[in-house]
Amino acid sequence: MNNYPTITIDLVLDRFNAKEVLQAMLHxxxxxxLFGLVKPKTFEVLDVTMPGVSDPEMESLVNAKVDAFWKGIERGLSKRGQIxxxxxxxxxxxGWFQMHMGEEDVPWEQWVINAEVRPPRDRERHTFDTALAATLTKSIETMLTHTSSERGRMAVPxxxxxxxxxxxxxxxxxxxxDQEL
Structure with a gap:
């Protein structure tokens, strides 16, 4: 069992907006x-404004991970995945006898974005987009609620x-x- 908070966000996407939504969610x-000097950026996804980070290193990392997710979906491994x-x-x-054995990374928080790519029928497009926009809004609320809560603040070392x-x-x-990409 993890001793750190795990926040889960579930998304149902279509091929048209999957990359854009995942990039915005990661940002x-x-x-x-991020606790350093962050230059803000915004993403407009389905009329929902989402915050982001304007940093070349972070943008490159996010793009690489979204591309890896998309390639896994395209290869037909599954229509579901997570980031x-x-x-x-x-x-x-x-180590033994309390001797210093180097350094290790100890997790203090984890965010799980579960994504399913499902094509909507043409007549369901508006309903699908409206539901996804509501999910994005709810996700931002979840982020704000968690990061400003006592548990969210106490998780940060x-x-x-x-x-x-x-x-x-x-x-x-x-x-x-079943593959990590």
């Missing part, structure tokens, strides 16, 4: 959890290194079907 998570964002802190790793955009290691993993 929104990063925007709420997991894990925030960790670096701690001294101790002490910031001892204030250089760069994030004082903590970030890992983004992509799973489609």
């Amino acid at each position: 929104a998570v990063l925007f709420h959890r 997991v964002v894990t925030f960790s802190e670096r701690r001294a790793k101790k 002490l910031i001892t290194n204030a250089t760069g955009i994030s004082p903590f290691p970030i890992k983004i993993s992509v799973h489609v079907g």
Whole structure:
């Protein structure tokens, strides 16, 4: 059992907007959890304004992970997958007799974005887009509620290194079907 909070967001997407939605979702998570000097950016997805991060390194990371997810879907591995964002802190790793054995990343929070790609029928397009817009709005509310809650604030470890955009290691993993991409 994890001792850290795990926030799950479920999305039903179509081929037309899957990449755009996933990029916006990842950017929104990063925007709420990066503690360095963040230059804000916004994404307009289905008339929902979502926050983002204007940083070449983060944009490259997000694009690479969304592309990996999309390639897994395109190869037909599955129509469902997830993108997991894990925030960790670096701690001294101790071995037997409390000897210092290097460093290890210890997670303090995880965001799981479950995504299913499903094509809507033509006559359902408006309903599908409206439902997705409502889900995006609810996701932003979930992010705000969690990050401003006592549990969300207590999950963040002490910031001892204030250089760069994030004082903590970030890992983004992509799973489609049974494979990690």
